[in-house]
Amino acid sequence: IVFGFIMGELLEKYNPIVTSRILAKHKRNHTIIIGYHHLSERITEFCIENKKSFCVMEDDQEKVEDLISGGFPVVVGDATEKTNLKYASVQRAKEVFINIDDVRVAIVCTERIRELNPDCRIYVRAFGDHVQEYLRQKPLNAFSFSTSKWAMDGIKNWIDGKTGKAIVIGRDKLTHRIAYNISMQHDREVFLFDDEHDGIEFVENDQLHIINEFACFLSDLREQVKLE
Structure with a gap:
């Protein structure tokens, strides 16, 4: 126990990114927020204020530095990679919010998530009726919306x-x-x-x-x- 505590302290001090990823990997029945922009910040704030279990995925480390420093679960990396999705424990997620500007990346990300988790709710910020229609169809069954x-x-x-x-x-x-x-x-x-x-x-x-x-x-x- 003492050894584990010491190692945990050292890991947090010298590699907070790894610590955040480990925290994310052990999440269950949680909310995953992919892409850290204005809407994602509001969702994250809601989760923190209401003590909801969550995890953030973002490939730009600078955008999530404050979350990492605060000891929150974060996976830094490409959300279209299944390895990173597994680090976010997507197989056991309750819901996923995809807030990515590149619609092609958002579609691929949705497809990968559905392959790993056929049941979770997926919300995708997407522009264009044809894209939203595709995301709504089986097997994706995603709810798409346009903030604009x-x-x-x-x-x-x-x-x-x-x-x-x-x-x-x-x-x-x-x-x-x-x-x-x-x-x-x-x-x-x-x-x-x-x-x-x-x-x-x-x-x-x-x-x-x-x-x-x-x-x-x-x-x-x-x-x-x-x-x-």
Whole structure:
């Protein structure tokens, strides 16, 4: 017992990543959170506050440093690898939340999880009706959702019934959805500033202008749009 205690202390001091992985490996009937972003942080906070058993999987160690330092169960690694999923004890998990931006990775991850655990609930943040339809089918039986779509339902109240030009600045799917929705309204013209993407996930139209620059100042906007 004393030897095990000493070894545990040394392991935690010199290799906290291994310690976090060991904690994850012994979880049962728990929640697995894959991909550590804003939504994942909220789910994790809920689990901690309500003393729910959980484990986080993230391939970018920097994003989960605070969790590791806090002694929480974390598996650092690729969630599409079965070895890493087994370290997260996915075979005995109650539910899994997949919050990954790359939809292809999310699909592969869902397939791997279902191979290891045919019964747990799987929730996948996924964009696109065709992707969500695939995830819902057997044998995956996953519940898919789009946070940008949920957010858009509330934003519509701000933009409906307006006229004239609009400037939208951002790089994510919600930004693209906002720009597209405005461009589909009567007598609207939209200038989308996005320095990372050449196009968007929606069908483009003549009222939507995509500018591959990120605007930080009014001078950046004036170069592309008449603000008067």
